[in-house]
Amino acid sequence: MNASESPPGHRLRSRRMKVTIVGVAVAITASVTVATASFGSSSGAEGATPLTQVVPKPVSVRTTGNVAFDLDRGDAVYATGGSADAKAAAEFVAGLLRKPTGFALPVRTLTGGAKPEGIVLALGGANKVTHAEGYQLDVTSKAVTIQADARAGLFNGVATLRQLLPAKVERQQRTAGPWRVQGGRITDQPRYGYRGAMLDVARHFLPEPDVRKYIDTIARYKINYLHLHLIDDQGWRLEIKDWPELTKTGGASGVGGMNGGFFTQEQYTSIVRYAWARGVTVIPEVEGPAHMHAALASYGKLNCDGKALEPYTGFVPSPEGRLCLDDPDTYELMDAVIGQVAALTPGPYIHVGGDETQDIPEADRDAYFTKIAKLVEKHGKKIYGWQDAAGSMPAAGSMTGFWAAGINDDRVIAAAEAGGKVVMAPSAHTYLDMKYDETAPEYPIGNSWAGTSTVEDSYGWKPEEQLAGLPENAIAGVESALWTETIFGIRQAEDLAFPRLLSVAEIGWAKASAHDWNTFRERLAAQGPRLREARVNYYQAPDVPWPLGS
Structure with a gap:
């Protein structure tokens, strides 16, 4: 019987055995294959x-x-x-x-x-x-x-x-x-129930195979939410039935006029199912009221003057990318978008954006998000928005993404005290598009507006210390974010995300008393050969003792 014929319940192992013949003092060593219990x-x-x-x-x-x-x-x-x-x-x-x-x-x-x-x-x-x-x-x-x-x-x-x-x-x-x-x-068991990875496919589009590959890697490290940023000034990336110009015009290009594209609803559903089959829940982000230039270039009726904008391909946010907050067409669009996205997404949350809206009068912001919250509830989901929207969203059942101290802090804390939850994603530590240092990655890949971030920097922070006065029990978890204005494909995305995303994964999972950079860097180094075998293009950071074969 050979190994391929071994019956269930027995294991054949090749073993160096010392066989002693009774009555003979000489031991014979042979390589034999034996069936053992x-x-x-x-x-x-x-x-x-x-x-x-x-x-x-x-x-x-x-x-x-x-x-x-x-x-x-x-x-x-x-x-x-x-x-x-x-x-x-x-x-x-x-x-x-x-x-x-x-x-x-x-x-x-x-x-x-x-x-x-x-x-x-x-x-x-x-x-x-x-x-x-x-x-x-x-x-x-x-x-x-x-x-x-x-x-x-x-x-x-x-x-x-x-x-x-x-x-x-x-x-x-x-x-x-x-x-x-x-x-x-x-x-x-995890410290926090929410351990997210935000992937921007709006500024430069990443096609379905790239998103699947990213899901594969984050799932290995117990990241349980993929926050998919689908809409921004430079691109609209999801088909919306009866609104075809959103993808035809709004999805045609990206930052610098490059990397256009969009997901059909069938492709998006395929991504959602693929993630779920690996223990990952997709949270779609549909943006608003800012960062909506792609929609405003697609339909003139969404603009206050009724005239469509020219498509925007700039690197920074569009100064014209704000929805007309008093126009019924705005809410007709958002009802269609939220409704269709909710129907395609079995997870509990719809992310509604809200970032970089500080210059919108508070009363207008509140009125907009009150209407949006009702649409989210109407379609059976919970509302999730950036910290700029905190206080404008209903606190009960809502979740807020924190990315920098000094923006709307009082309203973030008030919403948390009223029952809202907060996901900690401080840009200085968890924004994976930030460069490792001034030279890595080489230009034009990577940002530095939040500073540079070594792997040790990505590990050296505490969620409970990011916003003074925030109740610790309001923290739902942590999230890493990867914005793609300087990323042109999955290899650049992986080089920036890994291994730093593993730092955020550990902060979200392991109890606080277990966090120790010196022991973590040794365990992280052992992941090098695994990432290489999986064909993940990670950065071999000099502050990690990578073994041979990494």
Whole structure:
């Protein structure tokens, strides 16, 4: 029997064995393949990734010495019976592993009382997990078992398992094993429920394959929201039925007249589903009342004088890109946009923009967002806006994106005290389009208006210290933002985003007492070979001790 014919329940391992012939004092060493029972002391854990190398840092790690699980050809992936969520996570794991391993890895139903060998995804039942996004991951020589109480927890456990397997698991072609996981237990849950990545596809358009690739990478590090910035002065990037000029005219180009394009509703739906299948929820941003030049160039009736603007391709925000706040056509447009986007997006939030509107009189701003909030509610969603809109949006159930102190601070705090939530995205630390230093990346890639930001800078901040007077319990989580006026494709986007986005992921996940740059940089360095295997174009920052193979 060869390895490909091994029956379930047995693991064939190639082992250097010392065979002693009875009555003979000479030991004969030979390389043989033997069938062994799957118990820990027989397998060892040589070559396995330490459980302590995970990013973001787990809450609790316990390693079992001299024990490892080796994924074999005869193994399967098991999911709790009757659970669509468990089956979805199991299908994702199996699909992830089939390409590099070449194994069939059928997805099977986990029956009550069974103790199968392979990978087990158990939803509910007896476990110590109490957080909706928490999970418990147990590795024995027979199985890797991920237990959780909710779908999100299973996907978070899967993200951890992905990092515990060899880096070659990210390859898209069949590769020789072994596929070993260190024995032990990880019990884990996030500090914050919102861990977001904002991707701007408006200033320079990024097509669907690029967005999918970005989703793949953020999902590896337990980022659970993709905030997709779809509209800005330079481009309208989503098809809206009965408003075809929005994409025909408004989506034709971008900053500098380059990188035009848009998503059909079918393409956008495909992105939403792709993200959800990896544990990521899409939040669309539809902008307003500023940053709307692309719409104003598409339809004359949206302008106060009834005349369409010329398309705008400038680098900075358009001085003419403000909606006519007293015009019924404005709200006809926004009703159509919010309604169609809400219907295409199963997530809870619609982001309505609101940034850089400080020069609009407060009363006008309040009136606009009161109307927009009613439209968001009408279409079954919760409202999310930039901090400039805080106080203009209803506090209850709303969420505010904080990006810089000194802008509307009092109203941000008042909204938080009235029950609103705040996502912390300080531009000096989390705006990934900022350069690493004055020379990297080279011109013309990267901004510096918020300063430059090394990888250590991206890690060296605390959400609770960004806005004095903000109630700590109002912080929903953290977000990194990647604006694309200096980005022309996915490779430049990745070079700026990674590895700094991993810093933000850890700040959002790990408990505050666990944050330590010196230990983080070692764990971050271990991600280098994984990012390389996944063909992610990350920046090999000099303040990180990248290993050979990064």
